[in-house]
């Protein structure tokens with residue numbers, strides 16, 4: 328049997344793109360036959376299986392990636408199984424001497440990558456990793472004492488003071504071919520359909536398909552639309568759920584269909600005079616994404632453990648099945664919460680301001696453990712992100728880093744009047760109350776013609792008092808103090 332010629336493997340993970348993909352660029356530089364693989368790994372220890380909406384996204388994103396690779400003269404190999412076993416198999420099958428990937432930052436993923444690197448070193452194979460998905464890698468931004476930041480503002484100041492991020496790398500029009508006839512085998516691939524990533528019975532994905540175009544082209548067109556419009560007025564527009572005031576790049580960033588370096592530099596190119604306040608605010612939102620990842624890097628258990636251990640004794644209440652269902656299905660009787668939860672179910676996405684209000688309602692008005700909400704979002708968000716989801720849930724719950732203080736209880740009625748004054752967002756998602764005028768729609772229980780819409784599952788006043796009393800008990804237990812400190816803020 329002819330010995331295989333040298334070749335390389337690029338293992339794509341959360342970087343489903345050709346543009347600004349340093350691992351792919353490195354492979355192009357090597358010029359060797361190239362196997363590009365995506366591994367569906369639901370077996371390696373600690374890897375969190377994707378939720379339903381993310382599986383839907385992944386299916387379509389891989390379809391789009393495969394087409395882009397084919398256009399560049401390559402192919403996408405799909406394999407399922409534990410990452411380390413699959414990579415070893417592929418190396419054996421193709422004779423690859425280089426295994427290349429862009430770095431991930433979650434605990435189990437890092438262990439897996441380290442294991443493969445060690446195995447590669449023992450076997451004389453080059454395993455090289457690259458920076459692609461975070462602009463500021465967690466270990467590069469540390470406090471004076473060398474630890475991770477716990478507060479966003481100084482963290483972001485340190486990031487932005489650390490120099491201009493590198494320029495993005497353009498995609499190569501041509502990738503090395505995947506096989507060399509006669510000497511190197513082309514790796515066999517699973518068929519995407521075998522992975523059953525799409526929902527079947529029932530197929531709940533119609534609203535997702537109407538809303539999104541997963542893949543690199545969809546990501547770039549979202550960015551262009553944003554730069555041409557909402558970016559100019561982001562500081563105000565981002566708070567108004569009834570209009571498209573934000574970028575909606577989150578699922579594209581989650582799956583790495585667009586590089587944060589590309590987003591950063593496109594902002595620079597479009598707004599050359601140093602940032603209007605709106606651009607600065609948008610950039611700092613990208614910073615929150617980076618901050619969440621550095622939190623996860625330092626706290627791999629962020630989705631299961633309180634960041635602040637004092638919250639371990641917080642007396643969350645198990646919501647009744649009816650309460651939890653009402654929240655999940657958008658039937659709490661509070662229009663802003665319900666519109667958000669219905670938007671989530673229909674489109675796989677929810678506006679940030681409404682995420683905060685809906686999350687606050689669950690953890691404060693219903694007094695449910697934040698992990699219940701985090702798990703629901705994990706299953707239903709197309710942008711469900713291993714760092715941003717738990718970090719934001721803990722932020723709302725008060726148990727997280729730089730968190731909103733527990734006594735900050737969003738009032739869904741005040742929020743709705745303030746940020747959706749004319750009720751446009753509420754009308755879009757709650758047909759039962761769409762006929763009400765802009766004053767009535769925020770408090771439909773005061774209206775005579777509201778039969779089709781549920782009555783509130785809890786009273787805002789009592790549930791707020793209960794939440795504050797529970798928090799006060801925690802503080803008392805821990806500090807021997809009587810008082811709940813801090814001002815009362817209701818939205």
Ligand SMILES: Cc1cc2nc3c(=O)[nH]c(=O)nc-3n(C[C@H](O)[C@H](O)[C@H](O)COP(=O)(O)OP(=O)(O)OC[C@H]3O[C@@H](n4cnc5c(N)ncnc54)[C@H](O)[C@@H]3O)c2cc1C
Nearest residue numbers: 573574575576577612613615616679682711712715716719
């Ligand atoms: C309870 C809760 C759960 C959340 N779960 C997720 C999640 O799983 N995945 C996720 O990407 N975001 C999450 N967020 C943050 C935020 O709501 C979304 O990133 C944002 O709504 C996405 O819309 P956009 O792309 O239009 O954002 P834009 O306003 O256009 O912001 C641009 C980008 O900045 C990042 N970003 C903005 N706000 C935040 C933030 N608070 N934390 C981290 N990154 C941010 C996102 O990558 C976003 O795409 C959550 C927020 C809350 C309150």
